[in-house]
Amino acid sequence: MDYEIFELGDVTLQSGVMLPDAFLAYKTYGRLNADRSNAIVYPTAFGDRHHNNEWLIGEGMALDTEKYFIIVPNLLGNGLSSSPSNTPPPFDKSNFPQVTIFDNVRLQHQLVTRKFGIEKIALVTGWSMGALQTFQWGASYPDMVERIAPFAGTAKTWPHTFVFIEGVKAPLLADALWRNGNYTEPPTAGLRAIGRVYAGWGFSQAFYREESFRQLGYRTLNDFLAGFWDRSFLGLDANNLLAMLWTWQHADISANSMYCGDFEKALRSIKAHATVMPGRMDLYFTPEDSEYETRRIPNANFRPIESIWGHFAGRGINPDDTEFIAAQLKQILDVC
Amino acid sequence: MDYEIFELGDVTLQSGVMLPDAFLAYKTYGRLNADRSNAIVYPTAFGDRHHNNEWLIGEGMALDTEKYFIIVPNLLGNGLSSSPSNTPPPFDKSNFPQVTIFDNVRLQHQLVTRKFGIEKIALVTGWSMGALQTFQWGASYPDMVERIAPFAGTAKTWPHTFVFIEGVKAPLLADALWRNGNYTEPPTAGLRAIGRVYAGWGFSQAFYREESFRQLGYRTLNDFLAGFWDRSFLGLDANNLLAMLWTWQHADISANSMYCGDFEKALRSIKAHATVMPGRMDLYFTPEDSEYETRRIPNANFRPIESIWGHFAGRGINPDDTEFIAAQLKQILDVC
CATH class of the missing domain: 3.40.50.1820 (Alpha/Beta hydrolase fold, catalytic domain)
Structure with a gap:
């Protein structure tokens, strides 16, 4: 520790x-x-x-x-x-x-x-x-x-950020394994999907247009989505994420x-x-x-x-x- | 007809x-x-x-x-x-x-x-x-x-739009009822969630900042999210949506x-x-x-x-x- x-x-x-x-x-x-x-x-x-x-x-x-x-x-x-x-x-x-x-x-x-x-x-x-x-x-x-x-x-x-966060939460809440937070196994499909939603928000349109993800070592857009984004929330606890997102939204x-x-x-x-x-x-x-x-x-x-x-x-x-x-x-x- | x-x-x-x-x-x-x-x-x-x-x-x-x-x-x-x-x-x-x-x-x-x-x-x-x-x-x-x-x-x-569409698809694909498109009942949680993801993309930051949704008759942000967005994809067929999104992405x-x-x-x-x-x-x-x-x-x-x-x-x-x-x-x- x-x-x-x-x-x-x-x-x-x-x-x-x-x-x-x-x-x-x-x-x-x-x-x-x-x-x-x-x-x-x-x-x-x-x-x-x-x-x-x-x-x-x-x-x-x-x-x-x-x-x-x-x-x-x-x-x-x-x-x-x-x-x-x-x-x-x-x-x-x-x-x-x-x-x-x-x-x-x-x-x-x-x-x-x-x-x-x-x-x-x-x-x-x-x-x-x-x-x-x-x-x-x-x-x-x-x-x-x-x-x-x-x-x-x-x-x-600000209000639009509140809305953006609603979209970040959405795939997790749509995962049946989430069970209103009483999951017995991690809702991995929802957690992975958060990364896909976040991908469009985290970087600008110009970043993708100019393929700046190459500077991070990803050769293609799909590599970047799979390698950088799909795993970014996968290991995290769903209730922890939702607690922090509540804090953020308010x-x-x-x-x-x-x-x-x-x-x-x-x-x-x-x-x-x-x-x-x-x-x-x-x-x-x-x-x-x-x-x-x-x-x-x-x-x-x-x-x-x-x-x-x-x-x-x-x-x-x-x-x-x-x-x-x-x-x-x-x-x-x-x-x- | x-x-x-x-x-x-x-x-x-x-x-x-x-x-x-x-x-x-x-x-x-x-x-x-x-x-x-x-x-x-x-x-x-x-x-x-x-x-x-x-x-x-x-x-x-x-x-x-x-x-x-x-x-x-x-x-x-x-x-x-x-x-x-x-x-x-x-x-x-x-x-x-x-x-x-x-x-x-x-x-x-x-x-x-x-x-x-x-x-x-x-x-x-x-x-x-x-x-x-x-x-x-x-x-x-x-x-x-x-x-x-x-x-x-x-x-x-353009590439960023491709990424944004990945985020639109994400909650639907995370809904267990979707079953890779072979659903026996509509994946309503996923379909509803698409609206939440879309909400941040459809209108600008300034639209939300200035609460322009009031011009559409919605009194609060939550009314707008629930009344305008949550139902916007709910009645649509999931495979139809995914077919059109494929067309769009390519x-x-x-x-x-x-x-x-x-x-x-x-x-x-x-x-x-x-x-x-x-x-x-x-x-x-x-x-x-x-x-x-x-x-x-x-x-x-x-x-x-x-x-x-x-x-x-x-x-x-x-x-x-x-x-x-x-x-x-x-x-x-x-x-x-």
């Missing part, structure tokens, strides 16, 4: 449900300095685990382990932090409670403050659902977070008692320096939604990733995009 | 398979004039039937029944023309042969010439898969077709012995006056692909439908878009 567990005890979620013995799985990189001023929080994305974030972390890299103490908390529902797959009855499987992005960030805040005694965070950054958490950190803890750098993600789930930095649904106010309340990096051709976290939000954050720069890799421009698999994101992160970390 | 049947006899398809007793279902509107110079061909789109095209047809309308003789042939596989659902064994159900856009247009040509003795076609027009057929008419019969006006469709299925005006896969040559060979109308925010028949093609057709105008209704800008359900398309059709029909 290459990660730590932070025990949260009994946690009352935003929904009012009490989740007993909740826990966060996390990994840290680098060392916390004496005045605890060098912490970076870098939450994980949908279906990811901490190791998926490591492409930005290391000596001399954007998130430099020589300078910074990087905490990567795993998203609730991802199978390492509290999830349908690892919670005992009565909250196991499809009975796992609905968890919000706000819940995730509140519990990460407990990890950061109680475990490490950190009072200021130098930077929160993250991709996709990690970006949702990044914005939430800025809105939930405006006096604590000095910088945010969300990439390929927004401050709430994300909104203002959906809490701090902001009472006033999204504009929540955006205005973010005090952090912000570098917002949508993918120019992202089909669901669109640059238009991102620009709308960025304009309302007082101290924010809009820095689109000029790439045809769509949402996956933020995945760390295209060197040009990685270079751009890394440069932006270095730049914002130099801002006082 | 509000349509006619044209018996084609035994038809050898592009694939080499002989389909016995093939037939086209079609409906005509208006009257063929004495010199047979006023014919318009207006093929149907994926999952549609002739009546779905009627929003452009009528007295004083864009396709004016006082002036023109409009022939609407039903797409092979749509349940009215030869289809998996209406073909006897051994070519019934999942054994129905693979039919191309080229095949469709060749058989429509037989209808037009043998049944009606038409030698010149004033206009071919169509939406989506109807546009694929429109381009094919222009490339297959360059000396016969005087004008083409494809809307929200392209001259071939569309290419140059995929035949006339052009031997030389797409540029096929585009250059279109002699018709062309008005090409992509939806500006169409997520699968993209304006970029459409512009690429239009530039290569010698006598073509590029006229995007400036709309947030995405692919469904060409569906005849948004008055502004309908007005634009109608005006373009009237204009091209006036060109000598």
Whole structure:
């Protein structure tokens, strides 16, 4: 096991449900300095685990382990932090409670403050659902977070993204083996089919037109669909996926008692320096939604990733995009 | 029965398979004039039937029944023309042969010439898969077709559209009731799920952001998903859908012995006056692909439908878009 567990005890979620013995799985990189001023929080994305974030972390890299103490908390529902797959009855499987992005960030805040005694965070950054958490950190803890750098993600789930996620769920729910979450064997046909649905959304039209999947080592479109996409959700637990998708569909930095649904106010309340990096051709976290939000954050720069890799421009698999994101992160970390 | 049947006899398809007793279902509107110079061909789109095209047809309308003789042939596989659902064994159900856009247009040509003795076609027009057929008419019969006006469709299925269709098929194939096409009861879970997948593709991000579904009488996003989308594929035959999707995925005006896969040559060979109308925010028949093609057709105008209704800008359900398309059709029909 290459990660730590932070025990949260009994946690009352935003929904009012009490989740007993909740826990966060996390990994840290680098060392916390004496005045605890060098912490970076870098939450994980949908279906990811901490190791998926490591492409930005290391000596001399954007998130430099020589300078910074990087905490990567795993998203609730991802199978390492509290999830349908690892919670005992009565909250196991499809009975796992609905968890919000706000819940995730509140519990990460407990990890950061109680475990490490950190009072200021130098930077929160993250991709996709990690970006949702990044914005939430800025809105939930405006006096604590000095910088945010969300990439390929927004401050709430906009309506079209909600619809796109309905389509992602659809084949799983249509698989008879799923049995409303009480499956006795994995609904593999549905899980595999999710990859086919996702394939058209993850990358842009231009990515496919120009056959950029060749850069990933796939010779043909069919190789890419079978090799990259069909397996991407196959090993994951169906209830875990559905729990994370619920979290995603209901994300909104203002959906809490701090902001009472006033999204504009929540955006205005973010005090952090912000570098917002949508993918120019992202089909669901669109640059238009991102620009709308960025304009309302007082101290924010809009820095689109000029790439045809769509949402996956933020995945760390295209060197040009990685270079751009890394440069932006270095730049914002130099801002006082 | 509000349509006619044209018996084609035994038809050898592009694939080499002989389909016995093939037939086209079609409906005509208006009257063929004495010199047979006023014919318009207006093929149907994926999952549609002739009546779905009627929003452009009528007295004083864009396709004016006082002036023109409009022939609407039903797409092979749509349940009215030869289809998996209406073909006897051994070519019934999942054994129905693979039919191309080229095949469709060749058989429509037989209808037009043998049944009606038409030698010149004033206009071919169509939406989506109807546009694929429109381009094919222009490339297959360059000396016969005087004008083409494809809307929200392209001259071939570009790679991303192929991938999007993979996602449309995915939930149906994941439904255990489907049984590789040998279902004994309809795979309703899969058919319903197709609507959820399609919902994100049919309309643009902006359409959902601005809640334009309210113009269709739906009060909430969930009403729209349940009322518009969940039922849209539910009554259709699964093998028919898959047959049409195969046709769609393999569309290419140059995929035949006339052009031997030389797409540029096929585009250059279109002699018709062309008005090409992509939806500006169409997520699968993209304006970029459409512009690429239009530039290569010698006598073509590029006229995007400036709309947030995405692919469904060409569906005849948004008055502004309908007005634009109608005006373009009237204009091209006036060109000598």
